[in-house]
Amino acid sequence: xxxxxxxxxAASISLAQISQWFLKDARHFQILALSLxxxxxxxxxxxxxxxxxxxxxxxxxxxxxxxxxxxxxxxWHSLKSAMISSLGLCLLLKTNLLSTAIIAGIxxxxxxxxxxxxxxxxxxxxxxxxxATIMLxxxxxxxxxxxxxxFTTLFFVGAAGLMVLLKCGRIDISLAFIVSFFxxxxxxxxxxxxxxxxxxxxxxxxxxxxxFTFFMITDPMTTPNHAKARIAWAVIVGxxxxxxxxxxxxxxxxxxxxxxIISPLTLVxxxxxxxxxxxxx
Amino acid sequence: xxxxRMKIMLLGLLTLISVDQVSAFCGFYVAKGDLxxxxxxSQVIIVRDGEHTVITMSSDYQGDAKxxxxxxxxxxxxxxxxxxxxxxxxxxxxxxxxxxxxxxxxDENPCNxxxxxxxxxxxxxxxxxxxxxxxxxxxxxxxxxTIEAKYTVGEYDILILSATESSGLKHWxxxxxxxxxxxxxxxxxxxxxxxxKFFVVKVNLEKQKSLGVQTLRPLQIQFNSSRFMLPIRLGMxxxxxxxxxxxxxxFTRKGRVETANYRTTKLPTDREIPEFVMSEGLFANFYRDMxxxxxxxxGKNNVMLEYAWDESSQQSMHCDPCPxxxxxxxxxxxxxxxxxxxxQYNGSYFGxxxxxxxxxxxxxxxxxxxxxxxxxxxxxxxxxRYVVRHAATGSFDCAEGKRYKADLRMRHQxxxxxxxxxxxWEVSKWSSYIGAASMPDPIIPEIPxxxxxxxxxxxxxxxxxxxxxxxxxxxxKAGFLILPKTNAVxxxxxxxxxxxxxxxxxxxxxxxxxxxSEAFLQAGLAEAPKPLMSKRMWLxxxxxxxxxxxxxxxxxxxxxxxxxxxxxxx
Numbered sequence: 001x002x003x004x005x006x007x008x009x010a011a012s013i014s015l016a017q018i019s020q021w022f023l024k025d026a027r028h029f030q031i032l033a034l035s036l037x038x039x040x041x042x043x044x045x046x047x048x049x050x051x052x053x054x055x056x057x058x059x060x061x062x063x064x065x066x067x068x069x070x071x072x073x074x075x076w077h078s079l080k081s082a083m084i085s086s087l088g089l090c091l092l093l094k095t096n097l098l099s100t101a102i103i104a105g106i107x108x109x110x111x112x113x114x115x116x117x118x119x120x121x122x123x124x125x126x127x128x129x130x131x132a133t134i135m136l137x138x139x140x141x142x143x144x145x146x147x148x149x150x151f152t153t154l155f156f157v158g159a160a161g162l163m164v165l166l167k168c169g170r171i172d173i174s175l176a177f178i179v180s181f182f183x184x185x186x187x188x189x190x191x192x193x194x195x196x197x198x199x200x201x202x203x204x205x206x207x208x209x210x211x212f213t214f215f216m217i218t219d220p221m222t223t224p225n226h227a228k229a230r231i232a233w234a235v236i237v238g239x240x241x242x243x244x245x246x247x248x249x250x251x252x253x254x255x256x257x258x259x260x261i262i263s264p265l266t267l268v269x270x271x272x273x274x275x276x277x278x279x280x281x
Numbered sequence: 282x283x284x285x286r287m288k289i290m291l292l293g294l295l296t297l298i299s300v301d302q303v304s305a306f307c308g309f310y311v312a313k314g315d316l317x318x319x320x321x322x323s324q325v326i327i328v329r330d331g332e333h334t335v336i337t338m339s340s341d342y343q344g345d346a347k348x349x350x351x352x353x354x355x356x357x358x359x360x361x362x363x364x365x366x367x368x369x370x371x372x373x374x375x376x377x378x379x380x381x382x383x384x385x386x387x388d389e390n391p392c393n394x395x396x397x398x399x400x401x402x403x404x405x406x407x408x409x410x411x412x413x414x415x416x417x418x419x420x421x422x423x424x425x426x427t428i429e430a431k432y433t434v435g436e437y438d439i440l441i442l443s444a445t446e447s448s449g450l451k452h453w454x455x456x457x458x459x460x461x462x463x464x465x466x467x468x469x470x471x472x473x474x475x476x477x478k479f480f481v482v483k484v485n486l487e488k489q490k491s492l493g494v495q496t497l498r499p500l501q502i503q504f505n506s507s508r509f510m511l512p513i514r515l516g517m518x519x520x521x522x523x524x525x526x527x528x529x530x531x532f533t534r535k536g537r538v539e540t541a542n543y544r545t546t547k548l549p550t551d552r553e554i555p556e557f558v559m560s561e562g563l564f565a566n567f568y569r570d571m572x573x574x575x576x577x578x579x580g581k582n583n584v585m586l587e588y589a590w591d592e593s594s595q596q597s598m599h600c601d602p603c604p605x606x607x608x609x610x611x612x613x614x615x616x617x618x619x620x621x622x623x624x625q626y627n628g629s630y631f632g633x634x635x636x637x638x639x640x641x642x643x644x645x646x647x648x649x650x651x652x653x654x655x656x657x658x659x660x661x662x663x664x665x666r667y668v669v670r671h672a673a674t675g676s677f678d679c680a681e682g683k684r685y686k687a688d689l690r691m692r693h694q695x696x697x698x699x700x701x702x703x704x705x706w707e708v709s710k711w712s713s714y715i716g717a718a719s720m721p722d723p724i725i726p727e728i729p730x731x732x733x734x735x736x737x738x739x740x741x742x743x744x745x746x747x748x749x750x751x752x753x754x755x756x757x758k759a760g761f762l763i764l765p766k767t768n769a770v771x772x773x774x775x776x777x778x779x780x781x782x783x784x785x786x787x788x789x790x791x792x793x794x795x796x797x798s799e800a801f802l803q804a805g806l807a808e809a810p811k812p813l814m815s816k817r818m819w820l821x822x823x824x825x826x827x828x829x830x831x832x833x834x835x836x837x838x839x840x841x842x843x844x845x846x847x848x849x850x851x
Contacts, residue, residue: 045544048547094657096661117831117835141657143655143657144541145544149542149543192474193474194470194471194474198649199650201649202542202650203650206542249507249508251541261824263827264831265827
């Protein structure tokens, strides 16, 4: 998939070496899973996604990343992160204009290098890219309904997400978010309002929400380093998402806004809970 | 060599579904007595900008009027001035304007240049008409349910109810001789707990007689709500186990409307289909079956986009091809669009306007939640468009002619496959079509006069050359409305005659009608909240404050100790 970033081994590469290389980095799983979701969305769900938009986002993200690698001396394997960001944008951000796609790519990647404190970027790049593009251009949007809701989605996104999370050790975030947000939703819709259980089931199987739960909120680079802090942080994201859904009445992108608002809190958590900063390799 | 003349064929949805149907709003009907009611198709117009919402509901209810009753959850106690009846013709117009359309092309005989004559023009189409006898029954007093308000609007008696328990509301309805559809109670409670009120409607037959109205006219309500949604769950109560259809016409200032909690998929479009679909009058069935197949293929839990078009006044193309003249100021004002300004010269309007037509086929199993909508910034146009290409006639003796005939066979075969794929029809009975070199031209029948139709007078045509008369539609043998295509010219050409709406209730003076719409909408807008900032700006501000706060906490606090993590990577 991404042979350019393969470890520079000898010319004769065995299957075992390839799998060893693949298993070494959780980002490989992420790239594979997100690519499959994108393929599924285009081929099976019939998303109106032009290939030119996907190509533009990838090109912009990778070129921007390359520029910043040169500028800041970051390692070249971080291009994998840029690929993940590209896939994230393709999956979540909708726009009809290539210029908007370019802006989204530049904002997403550059935010990692510009908005950072103590050499740790503050916002999840895709999250920042989506919010900034929506606010600045006004012609991009998030389409939470595009995935539909089915238990198949829950199974596949969940399973793929778990694989990645177990690899990079951020499963606690997903679980804490599920307990808080899904728990609050359950209490509200089933226990309080008295909707039948499938009303709740429809919400928790929404593909966009699951993608957020297993792939966006869990980004190890922008979440608190300490395990306890992460759990508290994820619970807060859940509560804010719930609040945005039902008090602020946001029909679209409530979790994305919640994560955006809460991201600076990571600084505070890292201030009080000291722990080793995450590194991909 | 290809097409030189194009005509538009259109089938109004009402015509399509005019047989064997009963109706639905987004609420449910409760029938008195044992009359078995089931919902089939309803049409709803939603006009929304900011938090102000105008919803118009059109019923195709065909039972006895005395048995008509409707319950719709609403977010607040509506005032009398927030409820009115509107003219049915706007639904007919919006349906005709946005419905999937068939486009005709004629091949040219490669051996012999064909001379085309202009198609004759005449007004026309027949819309579904209804007539019902009305009766009225007295209401009983409430029982544990608060009647927040009680109005008579047009031919309707309206109550706004609030309740604390679904059993109380159910009891009240039963005590008042309404039959509660099975399954309704399970969804009443969530609305009650959520603080929703219930908009309960019956027909006041005396009033209806005195007004001289023959049909159940659409009801329009307006309110302010931060929720952009349609409550469909109550409507499923009497769906009789089957799916029911709803057409939503959404008007916004800018951008398409899509559903936030269901997939919005597109109707298959721009497909070439066989000529006989037109000549045998099968387009109605084609649309119905194509929709059914596409809906089933998508998993039966999707919402279908059937039309999306930027109708802003600055746009030169308000439709392409146009099955009807573009929307007029009177029509969109009647629908509740309050922000456009009239264009005094041609009956059009100034301002931003975007129309989205969504087709929902829903049932209890696949639609557990109400429809939540999202106004996207997507300004791109979409329409359901199907192409019929008529083969050339004459002899094909030349070399090019022989090639044309061979190509034609291939094309017909492809069209048949396309037809089978789109509709699931068994196409083998049309296998002779593959060899058919040409089909006879459609026969032009007698045309009904304008006074026989329910359509508003056609008074504007944006694509007509200046000074020309507007091409009028005709009905062909198959019963389709056909408009000859005109050469598109930028800039509008309009006649200056005044628009007179011909409605089931007779001639309506446009000025009076507009004045009523104006007063209604202004009264509703007067109470619309004017937010200091948009939701997004609020969120951005909060995030900004959090950001600054986070930095301050870090800078003010002790130096981070995890220096070992200095090899940070991005």
